[in-house]
Amino acid sequence: MSLTRNAGATAAQAGHSRWLELLTRAGFIGYGVVHLLFAWLALQIAFDRSSGEEANQNGALRTLGAQPLGKFLLVTIAVGLFAMAIWQAFEAVIGHRFLRGKEKLFERTAPVARTIVFVWLGWTAIKVFQDASANASQQQQQLSEKLMASTGGRWLVGLAGLVIAAIGIGMVVYGLRKKFERNLKTGEMSPRTHTLARRLGMAGYAARGAVIALAGLLIVVAAARYDPEKARGLDAALRTLRDQSYGPVLLTLAALGIAAFGIYCFLQSRYRRV
Numbered sequence: 001m002s003l004t005r006n007a008g009a010t011a012a013q014a015g016h017s018r019w020l021e022l023l024t025r026a027g028f029i030g031y032g033v034v035h036l037l038f039a040w041l042a043l044q045i046a047f048d049r050s051s052g053e054e055a056n057q058n059g060a061l062r063t064l065g066a067q068p069l070g071k072f073l074l075v076t077i078a079v080g081l082f083a084m085a086i087w088q089a090f091e092a093v094i095g096h097r098f099l100r101g102k103e104k105l106f107e108r109t110a111p112v113a114r115t116i117v118f119v120w121l122g123w124t125a126i127k128v129f130q131d132a133s134a135n136a137s138q139q140q141q142q143l144s145e146k147l148m149a150s151t152g153g154r155w156l157v158g159l160a161g162l163v164i165a166a167i168g169i170g171m172v173v174y175g176l177r178k179k180f181e182r183n184l185k186t187g188e189m190s191p192r193t194h195t196l197a198r199r200l201g202m203a204g205y206a207a208r209g210a211v212i213a214l215a216g217l218l219i220v221v222a223a224a225r226y227d228p229e230k231a232r233g234l235d236a237a238l239r240t241l242r243d244q245s246y247g248p249v250l251l252t253l254a255a256l257g258i259a260a261f262g263i264y265c266f267l268q269s270r271y272r273r274v
Contacts (some may be wrong), residue, residue: 024087027080027118027267029083032265034060034121035204039259042238046251056234058124063129074129081122082196088115112166154223162221168213175205185271197271200264207257211237 037060065074093112174180180201186194213238242251 020083020087020228021274023080023083024274025272026076027082027084028079028265028269028272030073030080030123031084032262032269033064033073034261035258035265037061037063039255039262042251042255042258045238045242046248046255057121059235061121061125061128071129074125078122078125078129081118081125085115085118085122088112088118154226158220160224161216161221161223163216164219165213165216168209168216169213172206172210173209175209178202180205183273184268185273189271193267193271197264197267200260200267203257204261204264207254208261211241211254211258214241254258 034057038057041056041059041063061074061077064070064077067073088111092109092115178198178201181198184197186197189197211234215234218236218240238251238254241247241254244250
């Protein structure tokens with residue numbers, strides 16, 4: 001028991017590192033920049049002006065790397081994203097100790113998914129820096145095609161799509177119910193800043209969640225119809241949205257929501273509880 005307590009105390013001390021906090025807050029800025037570029041790529045698709053880049057975080061990082069000082073920014077963002085991954089890993093292990101029941105389970109489980117996302121994005125930034133980043137949508141399509149070669153694989157792909165869709169729907173609910181506010185230092189905000197953070201958070205989480213849910217549903221359809229081309233993640237979801245009635249309008253709204261989340265990340269760099 002004492003070893004467990006000592007390990008927990010050591011982890012807690014590491015989790016309260018001032019340097020980790022500063023790097024994490026810088027990471028939020030980089031995460032915001034990635035989402036603003038993601039939103040820009042989505043707008044290009046909405047108005048049929050796509051440069052050929054994927055409309056997802058991978059494409060956003062490649063777009064950033066092609067700009068002046070892009071290589072430096074990629075490394076800076078990668079460091080921040082890895083710091084955010086470490087922070088979320090600590091959140092999963094030692095965070096939210098005063099919560100109980102389902103709320104504690106959610107707040108301990110969600111950081112696991114975020115840790116994976118931040119590690120993947122940080123690694124992607126490094127690969128882009130090395131000029132070795134492959135097309136993520138094509139990789140996902142190829143993986144889905146291999147898995148769907150068997151009946152069991154198609155069921156696995158379909159199940160993965162359902163999980164992704166559920167995460168997206170949960171993100172929409174999370175945003176519309178303003179649950180993100182409990183992770184903010186609202187007491188340090190002015191009324192105007194609090195209102196801005198609430199509106200940006202609601203729009204951002206709802207838009208991201210809707211796009212992720214659509215991507216998950218497309219994966220389910222791909223598994224049901226054995227159509228790996230539809231299992232291309234966020235890029236395929238946005239292009240499918242554009243091709244619907246009023247698609248450009250809907251995609252523009254989605255892009256604005258993703259941009260709102262990017263700006264919300266800037267506020268999180270200052271007011272997020274870390």
